[in-house]
Amino acid sequence: MHDGSGRIVVEGLSKSFGPVSAVQDLSFTVRPGAVTGFLGPNGSGKTTTLRMLLGLVMPTSGTATINGLPFHQLPNPASVVGAVLDAQSFHPGRTARHHLRCYAAAMNVPDTQVDRALELVGMGSAGKRKAGTFSLGMRQRLALATALLGDPQVLVLDEPANGLDPEGIAWLRNFLKAFAASGRTVLMSSHFLREIEHTVDQLVIISRGRCVFDGHLDELRAAQRSRTLVQAADPRKLIEKLHAAGLSVDYVPDGRLAVTGADSRTVADLALEAGIALYAMQDERIGLEQLFFQLTHGQYTGVQQHGAQAAPDARGFGGTA
Numbered sequence: 001m002h003d004g005s006g007r008i009v010v011e012g013l014s015k016s017f018g019p020v021s022a023v024q025d026l027s028f029t030v031r032p033g034a035v036t037g038f039l040g041p042n043g044s045g046k047t048t049t050l051r052m053l054l055g056l057v058m059p060t061s062g063t064a065t066i067n068g069l070p071f072h073q074l075p076n077p078a079s080v081v082g083a084v085l086d087a088q089s090f091h092p093g094r095t096a097r098h099h100l101r102c103y104a105a106a107m108n109v110p111d112t113q114v115d116r117a118l119e120l121v122g123m124g125s126a127g128k129r130k131a132g133t134f135s136l137g138m139r140q141r142l143a144l145a146t147a148l149l150g151d152p153q154v155l156v157l158d159e160p161a162n163g164l165d166p167e168g169i170a171w172l173r174n175f176l177k178a179f180a181a182s183g184r185t186v187l188m189s190s191h192f193l194r195e196i197e198h199t200v201d202q203l204v205i206i207s208r209g210r211c212v213f214d215g216h217l218d219e220l221r222a223a224q225r226s227r228t229l230v231q232a233a234d235p236r237k238l239i240e241k242l243h244a245a246g247l248s249v250d251y252v253p254d255g256r257l258a259v260t261g262a263d264s265r266t267v268a269d270l271a272l273e274a275g276i277a278l279y280a281m282q283d284e285r286i287g288l289e290q291l292f293f294q295l296t297h298g299q300y301t302g303v304q305q306h307g308a309q310a311a312p313d314a315r316g317f318g319g320t321a
């Protein structure tokens with residue numbers, strides 16, 4: 001059934017492994033008809049979240065549902081959700097077709113779906129080849145074929161672009177976009193924004209198990225902005241002057257100020273008016289990748305400021321001085 005109802009809802013989800021808080025109070029919704037990227041650095045809790053969604057790990061608290069139900073309550077789950085959590089789990093001596101037949105039998109899916117799935121991932125002529133001879137890209141495709149066996153409404157993929165060459169990434173992009181365009185749902189994780197930037201429409205970014213951005217990629221793009229880095233003799237006085245001029249100022253870890261929305265000339269004029277000596281200035285444009293680092297590592301603004309830890313909110317960029 002592909003009626004556009006394949007909605008994923010994560011609400012207040014948390015998971016601790018002993019003292020490790022892998023996921024903390026995470027909430028987001030993934031809608032059909034779009035590719036949603038689930039982005040975060042290594043160890044930020046992506047796999048744990050996906051495993052909770054797929055009923056493989058029990059949440060400490062909160063819920064994760066597909067079509068309003070936890071995974072284990074889904075009737076005929078293979079037709080609702082197809083997932084790839086590990087693209088390496090093949091018997092190397094089995095052919096691609098044999099591998100898929102084993103899974104089809106376990107899922108109660110007719111054998112005819114095997115060749116269909118191979119065709120879908122562009123491996124129609126590789127069915128008789130042993131999985132052990134496959135490149136990483138082909139293994140990723142075979143894993144995807146496995147997820148497609150039940151003709152699912154929702155695809156959940158953990159790092160599907162990992163290790164793919166540019167051609168493989170382009171193929172995956174076209175495939176997932178077409179899948180979503182047919183009214184179905186795609187949630188794919190990655191730790192590398194550039195890898196999925198041209199594939200996803202929506203983004204959920206997590207850091208240390210918490211959501212730091214949830215929105216359309218265009219919203220993140222709109223946040224790309226230029227700023228001026230400035231080293232001043234009296235930073236506090238300069239901040240006052242810049243604030244009075246309506247400008248936003250962040251501290252960067254090396255002690256400089258980052259002024260958003262003004263070029264170096266404007267900043268220099270304001271400093272001169274206030275009688276503040278400047279030692280160095282640099283115009284800088286924050287790209288998407290830097291924004292991602294900013295959100296997930298505090299590289300720019302998540303640093304200690306005036307004795308308080310900057311707290312990024314889930315839709316903005318915290319840490320303004």
Ligand SMILES: Nc1ncnc2c1ncn2[C@@H]1O[C@H](COP(=O)(O)OP(=O)(O)OP(=O)(O)O)[C@@H](O)[C@H]1O
Nearest residue numbers: 017020022040041042043044045046047048049191
């Ligand atoms: N079974 C487990 N037992 C103990 N700690 C775990 C377990 N699974 C995950 N963790 C810890 O939970 C945190 C989140 O891990 P997780 O694998 O979910 O992150 P991730 O974002 O998927 O990382 P990666 O991109 O490296 O796969 C990490 O600190 C990890 O070490």
